[in-house]
Amino acid sequence: MPDLTVRRESWPLAQVFTISRGSRTAAEVVVVELSDGTHRGWGECVPYARYGETVEGVIAQIEALRPQLSAGLTREGLQEVLPPGAARNALDCAFWDLEAKTAGRRVWELLDLPAPEPVTTAYTLSLDTADNMRLAAQKNAERPLLKIKLSGPEDLARVQAIREGAPKSRLVVDANEGWTTADYSKLAAPLKDLGVQLIEQPLPAEQAGELRGLDRPLPVCADESCHDTDSLPALAGAYDVVNIKLDKTGGLTEALKLKAAAQAAGFGIMVGCMVGTSLAMAPALIVAQGAAVVDLDGPLLMAKDRDNGLTFDGSLVHPPSFALWG
Numbered sequence: 022m023p024d025l026t027v028r029r030e031s032w033p034l035a036q037v038f039t040i041s042r043g044s045r046t047a048a049e050v051v052v053v054e055l056s057d058g059t060h061r062g063w064g065e066c067v068p069y070a071r072y073g074e075t076v077e078g079v080i081a082q083i084e085a086l087r088p089q090l091s092a093g094l095t096r097e098g099l100q101e102v103l104p105p106g107a108a109r110n111a112l113d114c115a116f117w118d119l120e121a122k123t124a125g126r127r128v129w130e131l132l133d134l135p136a137p138e139p140v141t142t143a144y145t146l147s148l149d150t151a152d153n154m155r156l157a158a159q160k161n162a163e164r165p166l167l168k169i170k171l172s173g174p175e176d177l178a179r180v181q182a183i184r185e186g187a188p189k190s191r192l193v194v195d196a197n198e199g200w201t202t203a204d205y206s207k208l209a210a211p212l213k214d215l216g217v218q219l220i221e222q223p224l225p226a227e228q229a230g231e232l233r234g235l236d237r238p239l240p241v242c243a244d245e246s247c248h249d250t251d252s253l254p255a256l257a258g259a260y261d262v263v264n265i266k267l268d269k270t271g272g273l274t275e276a277l278k279l280k281a282a283a284q285a286a287g288f289g290i291m292v293g294c295m296v297g298t299s300l301a302m303a304p305a306l307i308v309a310q311g312a313a314v315v316d317l318d319g320p321l322l323m324a325k326d327r328d329n330g331l332t333f334d335g336s337l338v339h340p341p342s343f344a345l346w347g
Contacts (some may be wrong), residue, residue: 023055023062023119025090027083029076032298033324039148040170040197048296048323051079053111055090055119062119063346064304066107067268067295071245074107082108096120096274105249105271113272114304114346121347128347129307132277137340140309143168143193143316144336151175151182158186164336166191168221168316172199177211184215193314195221198245202231209239219314221264221291222246232259242291242314249275250282262289264316265308273304280308289313296322299330303341306331 032048054063068074082103086094089102096116103109121128129136146157148170161167167190169183180194194212196204200223209220222244224231229246240261247256247263249270256263263283270276280290292309293316294302302317309315317338320326329344341347 023057023090025083025087026054026056027080028052029080034296034322035324037147038145038296038322040172040195045296048298048319049076050297050301051076051083051107051111052300053083053115055112055115057119057123060119060122062115062117062122063300064111064114064116064118064272065297065300066111067297067301068107069268069295072106072269079106079108079111083112086112100271100274103271105269105275107268109271110267111272113274114267117273117304118346121343127343128273128304132307134307134310137306137310139334139337139339140306140312140315140317141165141336142318142321142333142338143314144318144321145195145316146170146183148172149179151178154179155182155186158183158190162187162190164190166193166314166336168192168318169194171196173201173204176204177208180212180215180217192217193219193221193242195244196223198222198225200224202228202235205232205235205237205241209237213239219262219291229255229259234258237261240289242289244293247279250279253279253282253286253288256288257286260288262291262313264291264293265305265312266293266295267301267305267308268295273307276305276308291316293317294319298323298327299341300327300346302331302338303346306338306340307347 068079143166144164145168205223221242226246242262243260244264290312291314292312297319299320332339
């Protein structure tokens with residue numbers, strides 16, 4: 022019967038972060054702590070308006086579980102009483118952290134998994150003019166993988182400018198539902214010629230069917246279209262890769278199930294994040310092992326990260342210390 026603490030935190034970003042749906046200057050996160058009186062586990066989530074989430078609403082979802090927590094709600098039971106989403110993610114990861122600290126073992130040991138290795142994360146270039154995105158690419162030209170936020174108009178010019186600024190980097194692009202099928206058909210081949218390797222969520226989620234039967238010179242990754250394991254059947258034939266984010270799956274527990282099911286169904290794996298601190302990234306590093314694309318750069322976009330945050334060597338991100346999580 023762990024004791025529950027929930028709070029809102031605001032973490033300023035190093036610069037304005039813009040995607041096709043808008044801009045932000047800070048990461049608004051919810052932190053959950055579970056304590057058994059001796060040990061404390063914690064987790065972080067990022068409520069996302071695209072899915073109808075607000076900070077206040079997520080906190081209310083979590084607070085409403087106090088009676089169940091007092092009655093002995095477990096991590097396994099949590100999967101049944103909250104739907105996939107940010108609220109369940111913070112609680113699920115807090116449960117995992119508490120279990121690890123109580124046992125004096127790492128979360129991957131509890132899962133009977135090998136110790137995670139460092140992984141190379143993408144670094145995201147915020148949506149901007151072609152000239153400004155070229156400058157941003159030049160500043161990050163030594164990073165092996167750049168993820169480019171796009172929106173439709175002028176996107177080819179943006180990617181051409183980025184390729185000029187970072188001639189050696191691998192590129193993936195993310196339209197955040199901002200394209201049409203005509204945009205994809207027009208842009209995919211030229212983007213492939215520029216070295217782009219993957220297009221993330223080109224169409225609105227409800228239009229996924231339009232990708233079936235479409236000539237796809239570049240593989241397409243489902244982000245907003247993929248939430249949890251139940252999402253997979255609708256993606257068959259429309260997407261080649263799925264982007265697993267803990268704020269969508271509702272935590273590490275479901276994220277690992279989704280990864281296994283997606284691999285079994287023949288999907289490639291990308292592991293991504295909302296813009297949050299190292300506490301939000303730490304559990305995702307377990308899921309990111311062996312993924313084709315890893316996008317866990319949230320802390321790199323922050324003006325300041327948490328104490329005991331993840332260690333980044335350029336774009337190489339190391340597993341969390343016990344002091345941070347897990």
